[in-house]
């Protein structure tokens with residue numbers, strides 16, 4: 341947030357919004373000036389984002405995290421008979437029955 345200091349703008353985080361207080365700024369920052377600053381600010385704050393877009397007098401940052409991978413347990417499926425198990429060890433024990441000599 342140090343980058344805003346020379347502009348005398350105080351960023352305030354309110355709920356899901358970052359409000360930039362420019363009441364003490366010598367001159368109001370232009371939107372495109374902020375638009376260029378925001379990716380740097382977010383990176384410095386360790387906030388990942390998907391997209392940044394300008395909508396009238398506001399800049400909207402989509403900071404949703406990438407969708408989490410399915411929480412469902414991994415399943416092991418026998419390619420020979422379709423036997424299904426969530427346990428890798430059980431799977432390997434099963435697969436053996438399809439091979440002569442085990």
Ligand SMILES: [Zn+2]
Pocket residue numbers: 418419420421422423434435438
């Ligand atoms: Zn099988």
